[in-house]
Amino acid sequence: MKRVLLVGAGEVGAKHLAALSGVPGVLVAGVADPDPCVDVPRGVPVFASWRAALSAATPDLVVVATPPGTALCVAREAAQTGAAVLVEKPCTTEPAALVPQPGDGRIFVAFQPHFAPGLNALLAMPPAVTRADVLLSVHRDPGYFRGWRRTYADAGGILHQQAIHGLALALRLLPGDVEMVNATVTHSRGLAETEDHVIAVLALSGGATVQINARVDHPGPPAHELILHLTDGRRLHVRGRNLEAGLGEIAAAPTHEELRRAMYAAALNAAEGHPAHPCLFSMTALRRPLEVIDRVYRDARVVRAAYAAAA
Structure with missing residues (x-):
């Protein structure tokens, strides 16, 4: 069972929580947000501090859905724990902030539309x-x-x-x-x-x-x-x-929930040392x-x- 921590439970975090709740073999190990705007499922721990959550939840994957700036800081600290990280775009508006640092290779941008058919x-x-x-x-x-x-x-x-x-x-x-x-x-x-x-x-x-x-x-x-x-x-x-x-055809398009689930699976697979899925977008590549x-x-x-x- 893979453990996932969600950091940020606002509008976008709610979409991630809904998608994560339906992934076989995945356990939402915690939600970090001092004031969640979504109903967190019963039994899922809620943390006011994302640093406390990282320590307590021991996640395999961290999904970061916080505003730019904060998102980059959270993503980099999460990657230092050894977890794979998916961070919502743009994570920062400053290109210079994306000069590569140790651990950045485990961080990917949550571009779920890049997993669309074809x-x-x-x-x-x-x-x-x-x-x-x-x-x-x-x-x-x-x-x-x-x-x-x-x-x-x-x-x-x-x-x-x-x-x-x-x-x-x-x-x-x-x-x-x-x-x-x-x-x-x-x-x-x-x-x-x-x-x-x-x-x-x-x-x-x-x-x-x-x-x-x-x-x-x-x-x-x-x-x-x-x-x-x-x-x-x-x-x-x-x-x-x-x-x-x-x-593909618009009538046959997958939902964004389905695309997010494909993205989670790809990130977890990369974290295990497998070659990165072509549709994954590394955070360092966001600089351009x-x-x-x-x-x-x-x-x-x-x-x-x-x-x-x-x-």
Whole structure:
């Protein structure tokens, strides 16, 4: 029986707890949160201190679902115990914080959409890609941007919080440095420090490009998708509300709960010394997407529209 500790029992932690509760051979050995926002199953110990939980629960896997900054600290201390670690994105908004440290090889980012159908083979044998289109169209009410999500310093922007699943996947398939950025960041609803819309074109060394169109003020059905333009003229379309259909049909897409369970199994397998599953995303590899995101925001033209005009 594998023992799992969940650190953080807020909105995202609740999703992990639901997924973990249905995994054969896995025991939720504890939940660490001073004020859980979810009903913890009877018999599962609740700890106010994550350090106390690490000591008492002796976990094989630690799932970290806390805000950025804290998440990185928890993940690294958890890895020092010998446990495998899955940490929610982005874990930090500072690329320099991801300079490798001892134990970082046991930490993976919880990109469960990367386990969607067809992506295993895609990542195991990456095709030659000339362009990637990262598309995000969702609606987030102003109330979503409360607490730690209010400030850019704590939460980053929508590329850190919303579009990073697809952007990180695209960058796994597209090597090279960013040579040019043409971007516009639009604030139209007064969402604290968070923007409503990012449009960007990135030129990479080697000639490939990444095009981003990410918005959180979309009035229609939500979608987060990735279109890969291959050198042979084909297109691969990773579909879903959040990439979950992968290269398959949307009607046959697995649930995110199912994708999380596949991710837990892969992390536990890697912790036993087996080769890492192609869909696992190491935390050290997150540094490059964060550097790219920093470059977009640094070079972007910022447009601030009056709220009344945008309503």
